Amino acid sequence: MKREYSELNMGRLIYGRGSIAFLKQFSGQNVAVIYDSNVLGEAKREKLQELIGGDVRFIADITAEPVFSDIQKALKELGAFKPDIFVAIGGGSVMDIAKAVWLYHDHPDLAFEDAFKPFQLPKPTGKSSIVAVPTTSGTGSETTCAAVFTNDETQEKHLILGFEIVPEIAILDPDFTDTLPKAIAAHTGMDALSHAIEASVCLASSPIIISTALGATIDILQNLPVSVNENDPEKRGKARELVHYAATMAGVAINNSSAGLAHALDQAGPYFNIPHGLICGLMLPYTTAFHSPHPVYVELASRLALAGSDDREKCQALVDYLWDFNTEVGIAHSYSELGIDERDFMAKIPDFAAIVEYSMAARLSPRQPSVEEAEEILRAAYYGEKPLVK
Template sequence: MQQTFSILSTPKFITGRGSISFLTSLGKKRIGIIRGGRSYNDNLKEKIEMLAAESGAKIQYLAEIRNEPFIDDIFKCMDEVRSFEPDMILAIGGGSVLDTAKAIHLFYENPDMKFEDALIPFTLPKLGKKAVHVSVPTTSGTGSETTSVAVFIDPLTQVKKLLLDNNLIPHYAVLDADLTESLPDSIRIATAMDALTHAIEASTAVNASVMTRAIALESSLDILENLSDSLNNCQNANVQALSREKIHIASAMAGVAITNSCTGLAHSYDHPGPAFSKAHGTVCGLMLPYTMGLCGAQPSYATLATRLGYQGNKKELSQHLIEHLFRLRESLSLELTFEEMGIDRKEYFNRVETWSKVSLDAMATVVSPAEMTIERGIELYDSCYYGKRPDLTSPIFMLY
C-alpha cells in the first residue's frame, strides 16, 4: 500500500537568548562535553561549569574538534566516554562538533557496533537508553543540531563517509544566539550561505512536503532579509541582535527542511571544496545561483522573489531571485567564481569530468528538479569557474 503521509522529524527546540540555562532543567548528573575550539571560549566554559554546579552535575570534556571530523575522532575518546558513563552528551560548537557528538552517542550506547555497519542508511537503533543528547550550535549555518546526518573523513582515503538515520537527530537543540556573538563576519557569512543553500534547495526537492517547503521558504527569507544587518558594521545594536537571532533560528529551520527532504545540486556537486580546501558553505553559496539556473523556473523561487519585492511571471521572478543572490554576494564582497577564489584552472578542469560522473547518482541530484547529465555537470563547473550566469529567459534555458 502506498504511503499517504509524511512525518516531520525534529529535535525538541529550546530557543531564546540565554536558553543555555535549559541544561539545568534536565536533572542529569554526568555531562560529557564535546566542544569546538574557537567557539568554546573561557566565558562559555565558565557558564557551563556554573550551570553544572547549580544542578549538582559532574562534567567531563570528552573531545575537542577543531576541523572537519575524522573517523578516528570518534573512537579515540570512547574508552573515556564509557569510563565516565555520561547521562548527557552535550555538544557545543559548529557542525563538525555536533556531527562527532552524534557518532559518539551512537557508539557509546552500542559498543559492539562497527563503523562499517553504521554506514547502512536508516538501520541505526534508537538512542537514549544511556544518555540524552543535547546539541548547542555556536554557528548559524550547518543545521547539524537538527539533522539525521553525520559526516566523517576517512584518514587513509580522504573520502567522506556518511552516517544517516533519524535516530541520530539530537533529543534537544538549544538555539541560544548569545553563543554566536563572538563570530567574525567571515564565518557568520559563510555559515549563513550554507544555511541559505540548504533552505532554497530543500524548497525545490521533489520529495519535499508542503510543510517542509513552508519551513524552507521562511528560513530562506529570514536569511536574505537579515544577513546584512547581522554583521559587525550594523549601526543599530537592537536590529543587529534581532537579525542574528533570526538567522540562528533560520539555520535550524533549514536543517529541518533538508532532514525531511534533501539538499540539491550545490551540495551534490560541491567537490571543489574538499579538493581545494575551501569551506563547505563558501563553495555551496557560490554554486547556488548557477545550480538554480539548471533547475529552471520554480514556484518557490517565484514566491521568494515576490516576497522580496520583485514582479513578473514565474520565469521572470525566478531570474530575479538568481540575480538577487549574485548582488547579495557582491554586496558582501564574496567571490562570484572559482577563478576569483584562486582555484587553479588546470587542476580544476582536470577533475571536472570525474566530479560530473560521481555526482549523478547522489541523492541530492536525484531529488533535484534539474535533469542532470555528465555534459550538464561539466557545463555547470565551467559556468562556476568563469562566471557564466544563467538566464532563464534565454532560448537556451527554454530548451531544458
C-alpha cells in the same frame, strides 16, 4: 499499503538569549561535553561546569571539519565514562562528532563501517541522549539526521544517516553568535540559505516543508546582510538572532526532504580546503538557474517583489538577486576568484561531476543533471559566468 499521512521529524527546540541556562535541569547527571575550544574557552567551560553541576567531562575539542580519526579519538577520550547526556556545543563539526560518539557509545558492538549504511542504524537504547547547542547559524545539524565525515586517507565525504541520531533537544542561544567573525557569519549563513532554497524544491518535500523552507529563506535573505555588515551591535545582534533561528528551521526542512545540487557539487570544498558554506553560496545561483523555471522559485521571486513578465523572467530575476546577494555578503562568484589554479580545477571536474549519478541530493533535486551537465555547471562556476535561465 500506501501511507496516507506525513510526519515532521524534529527534536525539541529551546530558544532565546540566555537559553543555555536550560542545561541546569541536567544537574547531578553524568554529562559528556563535546565542544570547540575557539567558542568554549577555559573560563566558559568552568562556568558551564558550575551551571550543570555533577560529573561534567569535556571529552573532545573539535576545531575543524571532522574526519574518521576524530571519532576514534573522541571515543578513546570518553573511555569508561558512562554519560547520561552528551552535550554538543559548537558548529556542525561538533554536532556531527557528538552524534557519532553517542551512536557508538550506546551501541558498542556496532561495526564502524555499518554506521555509514544509510538509514540502517540501530534503534536508540535509552542509555543516553544528545543535547545540541549550535554556536554558528548554518549547518542545521542540531535538527538533522545526518553527520558528515571525511575519510582521512581518500578525502572523500561519508555520511551517517538515520533519524535515530537527531538530537533530542536543541538549545538555540543567539548569545553564542554575537562574536562570530564576519566571514564565518557569511559562510554559515549561506549554508543555511542553500538548505532552505534546496529543500523548497526537493522532490521529497511537502507543503509544510515548502512553507517552512520559504519562511527561512526570506528571513535569511532579509537579515544575513545586516548580520555580516552592520556595525551597530544592537542591530547586528537582532539580525544574528533571526538568522540563527532561520538556520535551524532550514535544518528542519532538509531533515524532512533533502539538500540539493549545490550540496551535491561541493566536492571542491574538502579537496581545495574551502569552507563548505562558501562553496554552497558560490554554487547556488548556478544550480538555481539550472532548475529554473520552477513554480517555487516563481513564488519566492514574487515574495521578494522581483519583476518578470513570465515564469522564466521571474526565475532569472531570482538568480540575479542571489548573484547580487553574494556580492553583498562577501561570497565569491567563481572558483578562479578564490585563487584556485585553472589546470588543477579542470583536472578534477570529471571526478566532482561524477557524483551526480549516485548522490541522493542530486537525485532528489527537481532536475537531476547528467554528468556532462554537471561538468558544464562547474566550468561556468570556475570562470564566474553569470548564469542564465534557459
